[in-house]
Amino acid sequence: MARQHIESRITASNSLLRLQLLTAVLGLIAGSLDVISFLGPSQMFTAHVTGNLVILAAHLVGGAPIEPAVLLSLPVFVIVLGLTRLLASGLDAVECTTLRPLLLLQFILLASFLSLALVEHLRSNTAASIVTVGGLLGVSAMAVQNGLVQVSLKGAPATAVMTTNVVRLSVDIGTLFLRPDREQTAKAAERATKTWPAVFGFTVGCAFGAACEDRFGLLSLTLPTSLSLIALAMGAAEIGEHEGRACEVVAAD
Secondary structure (H helix, E strand, O other): OOOHHHHHHHHHHHHHHHHHOOOOOOOOHHHHHHHHHOOOOOOOOOOOOHHHHHHHHHHHHOOOOOOHHHHHHHHHHHHHHHHHHHHHHHHHHOOOOOHHHHHHHHHHHHHHHHHHHHHHHHHOOOHHHHHHHHHOOOOHHHHHHHHHHHOOOOOOOOOOOOOHHHHHHHHHHHHHHHOOOHHHHHHHHHHHHHHHHHHHHHHHHHHHHHHHHHHHHHHHHHHHHHHHHHHHHHHHHHHHHOOOOOOOOHHHO
């Protein structure tokens, strides 16, 4: 009985660590992609999509030209998010795990964005179609990431939009200092443990993304694309471990 309790605690600790690592990597992807796309030719947000409404309003008032990608970002985000949910429902219906397919879809979208950047790099001028399609591919990748966090990573914080996370983390840290009672303190500690990797990952991703974009331009999209491949490998390993534990339970029965 004591051994089962110890094994259960070790399993829970390992699961939390894997969740922290995966959310940190997803935060890195979102932060780096967001700053690269904003500093790039499209000058739009891919993760903080609602920020494009501010850009749109500023351009309308100032009479500046509006990039089609900025105009289309919000409807494309909503549509892809809806399609992601439908895909997840279909996978659930055939009893297939959703994490790996959705991570694969995100990687394909980012790899496509990077491919367009490579095409642009080989040309002497940046085609408007490449800027538009590339920006919307980035928005689509972030829509998939937002969807998979909600569907496939139950209990995980948002990994692409940090405002709520920063508020929650600040409040939870304040709760830990105040220690109102044991139950509230324990809940705050649990939330903070899950939230800080996403905030840290996004912040570091922004810093690295800005440095890479300044040095390599849109070729810096290699960074979030490579990180997406790492996340896919992590998701595959997570599913493999769950399947292995399921086999052990069946064998024990």
